[in-house]
Amino acid sequence: MNESEALLVARAARPAYNGCDLPVLNLQIQAGEIVFLSATDESRLSAVLKMLAGVETPGDGEVEVLRQNTRQLDLAMRQNLRREAGFVLRGAPLLSNLDGDNNLRFAANYHAIGNETEQQQRIDELLGGLVEPRDYHCLPAYMAELQRRLIAITRPLMLYPKILFLEFPFNGLSFQDRVMLAGYLQKIVQLDHIAIVVCSDDMYCMQRLAQRIVRYEDDAVTVYPNWEEFYRAGRDSIEQLNWTAKGAVDG
């Protein structure tokens, strides 16, 4: 893999995680890839994701996001980086006093990206067919959970990012909604050719989505190039995942 083409490079990177020593990570992510971060402990995943996104500086090693070393970013550079490297927090918080439409346009207006018509075209391009326009012209409190998630994920996409980081995007959604959201993420990658890094505990959806898997164990981290390698290493079987998914549908 050519490092110069990589959107994200982690070299022996280890997040600063409550004084605990996590294993070091070496990783490169290219455009158009969906990478799945998996671990036994959820809080580790958030720490790793924030380190990879450049939201937090690594405890050890180096992380380069869009060729910028995250240790050397000042406030202005960090803010600029956030335009091109979107990050959606767990629970997908939206501004509660703005309707969905204004939530979608907020950051785009702040960064002066596109006029009203261009922004509307972008919203239609991303959400067309998934969410009715009337659904995002109401306050987040009146939206269904899936609508909120879709808007929270679409919000950074209004800035045309090159890479998107999602912190537990499937948590708390019904099975049908999780599948729909997974489909939306696939659509985004095809449409914009961006990279997506997802930390999640939803193996079923991630199996449909991700090409590569980064698995954190207590003492080591392994990057699996595909799901076959992952299963060969003795992780959950496809049968088990399908059984879990069937149980979710029946339930």
Add this chain to the structure above:
Amino acid sequence: MRQTELMPEQPRIKFSSLRLTGVVDIIGRKTIGAFAYLIDVFLFIFKVFRSSRSRQRGKGFSRQSVSSQILFSGIDALPTITILGLAIGLAVTAQFILLLQDLTSEREVITLLNQLMAQELAPLITAIVLIGRSGSAITVDLGNMSIHREIRGLELLGVDVYEVFVLPRILGVAISQFALAVYFAGIVMVAGIVFAALFDSPSNYKYLFLLGEAFNFTALIQFLIKNLLFGLFIGAIACLHGLRAEFSLTELPQQTQRSIVNSMIFVFLIDGLMVALK
């Protein structure tokens, strides 16, 4: 063997000295805390204004937010300020006129009224209304956004929270404070004179014509500076406490209470300082 032989003699605790040390300790801690808070407030204001200077993006965006803050803090507060102005005009200004006119000249009466009611009472009453009305609302609003990670979510989109949420609120409150104080001063003076004329003698209308003479340029500048400082600190303290609420909704009432009390203290301190510097 007796107990006293086994145990070494314990030093006797002097409760009076303990109590004194405790009091000194508390005073020391409170003083250090107050200075640290003062530094926090000044640093916060510095950071807010620096963030607005360092960026060119989103300027129009911030202007829109300032306008909505003026609408909320200034225009929406007009009915309250009007009622208060009329009430104080009747209860205080009219009485002052009736009492003073027998003791001193007409010009002295109007100068005293200008000094007390327009320059001292108007900024204070307006500030108290703004603290209770807008300051508390700003703290709750920002605190809710902070606790629900709405602000963090925007920071992760490269949005400067100080520029978008804090600076417009501070500027909006400062402008509103000045405008409302001017409005309140006008109402309290005019209403007082009108009530004095209605209840005593129509000759008291003469004070309306003397009002213009009571103002001078230096007093106007002081009035402007005082009100802008009041507004600046009310807005900044409200935002600071709003952003301090981070984890639990139970922090909100605590931060709101601190915001109100500390804003009051700052307003009276600034007022005292302005009087001392005159």
